[in-house]
Amino acid sequence: MSDPQQLAVNTIRTLAMDAVQHANSGHPGAPMGLAPLGFTLFTRHLAHNPADPEWPDRDRFVLSAGHASMLLYALLHVTGYDLQIDDLKAFRSFESRTPGHPEHFMTPGVDTTTGPLGQGLGNAVGFALAERLLAARYNRPGHEIVDHRTWVIASDGDMMEGVSSEASSLAGHLGLSKLVVFYDDNNITLDGPADWSLSEDVGARYAAYGWRVLHVEDPNDVAELDQVMKEAASAEGKPTLVTVPSTIGYGAPNKANTSAAHGSPLGEEEVAAAKRFYGWEYEPFTVPEEARQVADQTERGLRLQADWEERFEAYREAHPDLAEDFERVMAGELPDQWDADLPTFETGHGEATRKSSGAVINAIAARMPELIGGSADLSSSNATTITDGGAVHLEDFSGRNLNYGVREHAMGSMMNGMALHGGLRPFAGTFLNFVDYLRPALRLACLMGVPVVYVMTHDSIGLGEDGPTHQPVEQLAGLRATPNLVVLRPADARETVGAWVQAIRRTEGPTLLALSRQSLPVLEASDADEVAHGAYVVTPDDANPDVAIVATGSEVHLAVEAAAQLAELDIAARVVSMPSWELFEAQDDDYQADVLPPDVPVLSVEAAASFGWSRFADDHVALDHFGASAPAEDIFRNFGFTPEAVAEAARYLVEEWEDSDE
């Protein structure tokens, strides 16, 4: 390696060490071991433009080992991104652009938020898949306007997490040949040597998934790294895993190759010793001019993007409509008239809301090519199939339906990657109960604010015979408690239309639809547009009701029947359908008080945990225990979800209320 290169590599190492030391917190070891790899990738292979981190055809880079964030920040700084030495000095401080783990919404050049292990790899499979999907949609002979790679650095921890296994199996299945994962096989985890808990042959496992497996002998040899990256970049119809036996804390005389170098600052003395080992003679946070010169990618980046833009103009010339549509989808803009064909439904029409959802999906998909569906092996149950969309597979990426297999977690994580990539609006389904399998990915969707849609069907004990292992109870509460998620549980086909409209319009975060297995009649007063308010009155309005019954989804029907029974007892019950707590709470106080007057007792009815409902209601018809295996109607009846039981609970509440008013 020539001297300026070595200097640049050591600059990356020392910036990482200095920042961790300065913050007195962080993970110095991995950046020290991986600096040569990062340098080689960012200066010779990664197609990127520091001046425009949003260039659509750039390569994506995912630091799945997110704890090594200082490696990425140092690379972004030395290659010329708008991330300054002062930013590095602010590492891990409040609202800095250099948080403890990479947050894509905080830092230019960070393509995804990582840290929870395995998620980065799952996202990366989504990025690589998005590239193939968009290439199939927009490229034309002689016009390869979508043509980029996804590069990943993954750690032992990433390899151990189940989500990465699921996503890697799918990447092999789909032959995502532009995906390259460097496995930082440093043999150290937080607890100690990785072989305390990991003795499998990771390379052989990836070969079994259908990946090509390459190996780096000397992770400090830039020439060898360069050679291996060249080979990795020459696609062979398979994704590539490169095993890299790096040395954690490389150069630290006492802590290299130990878990002490993993997650804590090295200490001033060890930092000084490592710097001596590198022959480093500068002040902390110094980037020597020679290092900057070999590292800076401003010129290469501008050239790469300019070349692409020239090609894109030729494409625009040849295919103006496609070019326009490409720009639209990459900007995340909805097409005109996307909602022109939304179905309408007659009062009384009986249909499971999952079926209604399937009809809406198809009405929208026909006008919104960026909508891409899928399911975790439940596509017909979830009604998620885009009928004329075809399946995505190895030999044909023009399809619109993804067969994720029984891999909910990879599904969630890959959707995040696709949404972050841009150009696609992914949705996917499973049973609501199995949202638990993808919760870490859903949480990151909320944190990152990506507009994916979860189509969660079989949303209660109404699922029936499959029993308590498949029936959600506590899930709605946990989801409603999650920041930046909008949950919608429509009561009938009309509200399902409204729910999808909300989901498609929402660009600042994910939306979850909870849909019924069982058939539900369309209500007299239900209204797709009212869904936007989160809650509204569905019985003929009485200005002075004795009681309000607020319900969601299938239980709105119970509430309506109960209200009719109460009317016979001269109790005026207002029924409120509340498809979405979040949208209702976003309304002004007047609207909220109009729907649920403060001086009227409120009964909530939902076949789920009562947890949280005390925010709106004084008493609850709820399910604070697990379900059972039986036909749905038997379960509902046995667990007290009948019009009679709801009416009785409402009557009792009215009495109690009157007593307490006396």
Place this chain on the structure above:
Amino acid sequence: MSDPQQLAVNTIRTLAMDAVQHANSGHPGAPMGLAPLGFTLFTRHLAHNPADPEWPDRDRFVLSAGHASMLLYALLHVTGYDLQIDDLKAFRSFESRTPGHPEHFMTPGVDTTTGPLGQGLGNAVGFALAERLLAARYNRPGHEIVDHRTWVIASDGDMMEGVSSEASSLAGHLGLSKLVVFYDDNNITLDGPADWSLSEDVGARYAAYGWRVLHVEDPNDVAELDQVMKEAASAEGKPTLVTVPSTIGYGAPNKANTSAAHGSPLGEEEVAAAKRFYGWEYEPFTVPEEARQVADQTERGLRLQADWEERFEAYREAHPDLAEDFERVMAGELPDQWDADLPTFETGHGEATRKSSGAVINAIAARMPELIGGSADLSSSNATTITDGGAVHLEDFSGRNLNYGVREHAMGSMMNGMALHGGLRPFAGTFLNFVDYLRPALRLACLMGVPVVYVMTHDSIGLGEDGPTHQPVEQLAGLRATPNLVVLRPADARETVGAWVQAIRRTEGPTLLALSRQSLPVLEASDADEVAHGAYVVTPDDANPDVAIVATGSEVHLAVEAAAQLAELDIAARVVSMPSWELFEAQDDDYQADVLPPDVPVLSVEAAASFGWSRFADDHVALDHFGASAPAEDIFRNFGFTPEAVAEAARYLVEEWEDSDE
């Protein structure tokens, strides 16, 4: 195959078909394909005793493909368990002993609840590990009183789920040689051919994990199955995967080998046709006498258990103390004096509750050999190490600390298996935020009522610099909403002692401890015994407070400081520490009203989502958005968690309350 054997195999098939048809719901295809395997296993290899499904040294059987429940029910019936034809006729009906998926608490002979895919395999690794751990503890030369196998049937779906990848990697790592998994490689999933989403080489993947891989050529050939099972049973220091290319819906002329045979009744006509194919000439739900004779295991079972009991008596003679202890741990009884060495803490002593938890763990572990710890690669952060316990590994199962690696989901699922096996009380740790990774396993622990303990540390934004990807916000709400889980968030070292006492005493379900990263001083009035009540007053009690501030964990300290500030404004604020909602709600109304008087306004303070707190409080100091990366004190301050802000919120609430009273 001799005729009675074939008849027995077909009996199992037809019982499954008849029950699904009768229920008009269920999964007939897998039982039809796997009946020969089930028959061979249950009659020739599985060491079990239908008369005593709880025999401690029986082999364990896990139907990870839980949807094939009728295979298991038919096998239990024909081999002689207390499961009658009437039970089979009640398949999938309310409160029957034959629910849609196997529930271990409903049916004799069902070792674990399965259905959510991958979990059974994870449980099975826990069962097999428990056997090795107990063997190392109780066996003595010439006395192999713990010596049994764990047999599993797993489907394509099980193989795709990440949790099974994690658990299988660990099973290979630990060389669990008495674990045998039959992989039902029937190439059909719910959506269609498995190769729509699965093209990996599953056998090669398991070989990479360090498993032995065997293969069955003809899944209908009992002699071959018998031979392969013999081979699988001869341990070679590795777990064994047997690939079984069964035919889903075998014998159904129109639906065999299609997804139509997977999850729906075949229909009367197809059932009749399949029965003709089998040459079956009996009424529905018939068990021909010749079939029952070859299938019944009553005699073999009694002999097997009697032989073991004889050996156990010899063991008791030679090692009376060990024998007594073995019986105690298998009965799930606590040892005398288990709590004799619990630590005590002086007021003002400052310590993170995770550290206090570590001290309690060690105090209990010294007196409770069945306590077995572990962590998902965060053992020192979680303070979960049993100091003198040693690590469990391939060559030494006498250790007490499991290195799960970064595999939270397998950890949760394996703990379920160990707890169900009996003889062990497993606990394990990760960061509270990463409870999301093991949620499906936690839910099954709640449903099954197994007494595992989750040691969840770094329980809020107090985690600090690692940032929002690592800071829980909505998790406590989601967990509190979960049926049969007790969540404890202690405020200091003393409450941590009380929390562990609750966790150990609780036998009917799991317990989750939410513990601080940051140091917390021991409160003047905190009390380990009071934790049993869920909530109690920690400030010198005033019978007529102006306001009550209810807080949990680290925020109790904020509340105490705020109360002192309020006192200076002549506002009497009562501070209530509420380590556990569930335990508080289990108290009688008088106690609850005593702690939180109905006529006093209540402010809740918790660095987590406010969701749910309206059950107890009128206003909230809470965190209804994601966290941030910074030193903990900076985050708390920036997000309004200061004594001043709490005092101000309380003052405001008192004013509002007075206004509304006017």
